[in-house]
Amino acid sequence: MVFNSYTFVLFFVVLLALHNMPFSWTAKKRNLLVASYIFYALWNPPFILLLWLSTVVDFYMAKLISVTEEKKRRRMWLAVSLVLNLGMLSYFKYGGFLLENFTMLMNSMGIAFQAAKPDIILPVGISFYTFVTLSYTIDVYQRKFKPESSFLDFALFVTYFPHLVAGPIVRPEDLIPQFKEPKKATGQQFSWGVFLLTLGLFLKVVIADGWLADTSDLIFGLPFPVNPLDAWSAVLAFSGQIFCDFSGYSTCAIGVSLCLGFKLPENFRYPYAAAGFSDFWRRWHITLSTWLRDYLYIPLGGNRSGRFRTYMNLMITMLLGGLWHGASWNFVIWGGLHGLFLCVERLLQRKSRSVPQVVNAGGIVLQATVIPVRPGKMALLLRVLLTFFLVNVTWVFFRSPDFGTAIKMLLCMFGVITQGPKMLTTPDMLKVAIVTVGLLVCHWQMRERTVHGLFEKMPWWLFGTLWGIMLILLALTQKSTGSFIYFQF
């Protein structure tokens, strides 16, 4: 089920009614759990079994880990959880990709090998809930979190529908403690939750699907090169689309959850106002970048094992982070480019001692500058624009269906191929320009602020008018069934 559907509206109204009835807290949690399974099953019912398997195995493995003192056995139980979760992820997400590359490798070695193309359906959200359950068993193994005694609370933590299929990727400490006591949204939480739901749907339905998707789909789907202006428009359209789509989903999830009385972690913080790539990853898909930091980068040694190892660790983290997004070399290249930019940034920062350093709380990298200028508003703006430019270059690999298309797009964008036809109409290009400028201005203005802070200070009539305009545009855009891009990851 997607948030932008009539089915969800009906589902949510019924669930809210049940959640606010005088049932016991356990009954309400059961309602939420059943509702979450329905939310998932309405996409493809059989895949519920995978969710159950992951939930049951991780619940019991964590228990075994916690009661076992022997190091070897503790490792073994952890390995069972890792193998199961990563095995399912590998099979469903990377099975076809691995086979395809194995076949290519065999053929390149002169060994005639032909495998039947596997017909594997990717279960929606498997990358997200795998990371959620993995973080739980790893935290229990590292004794950061006590194993949950209530199966109901644990199952709800894994399956809770707002975050289930596309994040935010929650940690045990984010959600399980909230299930311990009865939760019901206050009036203020409820209204703010509904507003966030509106804002998220506005970003997704009106901006991403309504204004941008067709433009990027058209150009990236063409088998021939296009005019440079069209290529840039398509990349900028995708840049806006992916942000509005994904942050729209996260905003909906946070809003929906708040209406039920539960808080989910922030996932986006105006990433197109990032000054540098370390800053970008503190603002883009925050729950993924912190997950990768805590469960991959730091265990690899982080920045504690010398300069070379730090760069290696950064690259490994970003390459795997890229692969997490999809089984394609393009995602690996996308991750690799981000890793490369992070390394370059770090390298330049070491050389540019004059620039004050801002330590990343998570320790992935330190903030650095690519442009060696003194900090100030204008310098910051230039760094933001340069980062935005480079992020757009990386999006080309993220969006292109294959490597050839990505290279073709880059050649068009940078004027190497100039003879391609003009494909986009002026209204389409205007829409892209308006959204791009609007997003940049909005992100720049909101760089150090929050949506809540902004609307809290706003006069109620202005707040209400903006809210009303978003709802009207939602009603008039009507694209109600579009799936979210991140569902495929």
Added chain:
Amino acid sequence: MKKTNFQAACLAGTLVILFLIGWESYLRNRGFTLSYNDDESLWAHTRQQIYDATPAGPVIVGTSRAKFDIDLQTWEGITGQSPVQLGIVGTTPRPVLQDLADDPAFKGTVIVDVMEPLFFQPDGSFAETSAKKRLDYYPKWSLSQQAGFFINQPLENHLMFLDEERYSVNALIKRLPIASRPGVFVFPVFPMEFEYVQPNRQTSFTENFLKDTTAQREVRDVWTRMGLTSAKRGVSGDTLAHIIRSVAQAVGKIRARGGEVLLVRFPSSDAVWNAEQQAYPRALYWERLVKETGVAGIHFADYPELSRYKCPEWSHLTPADARAFTKDLARIIETKTKWSLQNAVSHHNP
């Protein structure tokens, strides 16, 4: 609830209600006709109904011509069964025919609309990939989307502004008089009152369109800009042979399961008909298709009762003509194919 949030929510709700009432009233006062979204969900819902198809209630695959020219209600009145309308505007019906052929549970009758400029579009063309997109959607039509479709139906029954093709923000933006860069192909925009779609996917001209000769001229201009009046010769050689072979194979599969296929060439008029005759000479395309597939074919030009109509915009029949055309077509089908159309056509058409 915090007072400001509550006040803001009330204001937002009031604005939305007032705007939507005003917008809906405006559309109704302008005399527009209520139309359903002929989208993937409506198509998928219709696709689910193919398994009961018989000669009396066949599956129709094709272009907008099949959707305009066969009046489903008239057909149902004659045979007692409604056809399943799977025509998709602006596409070649070959992928849908292939999909029916590949579905082992389908054993019914198919009427194929042969509009040569679309039917003979090669694989990979826009007309072919557009049809495939619709087909790709069907197996992915989730339970959630199906539920959403059924919730949406009663809303579409009553609210005109939910017509995405005409009244959504994007549709309205497309109507803005903004000139595009030279060299860019701008997909022509049809007049707002051109057509309307019913829940069974029947498509018809609106009353206003039939009265408005300016709008009819606008649509004729659209056809001209889209190349429908161009006499440029269609595909030939291996491409044509491949197309015909693929149709023959699909027909063979359907027949092997006890199903049947019929080809129908629907009427067109004036400049469009002239161009179609030049670009797709009958002997090279229609006759060859009928011969090599071994399928019965009904060409409107062969029957005085089917060729007496004049399409107001050169390409589709008016609703009144479609009713008469459907009656004649049903009778001709029964005569030509010897299929039993249940309630006996002759009872209705002396």
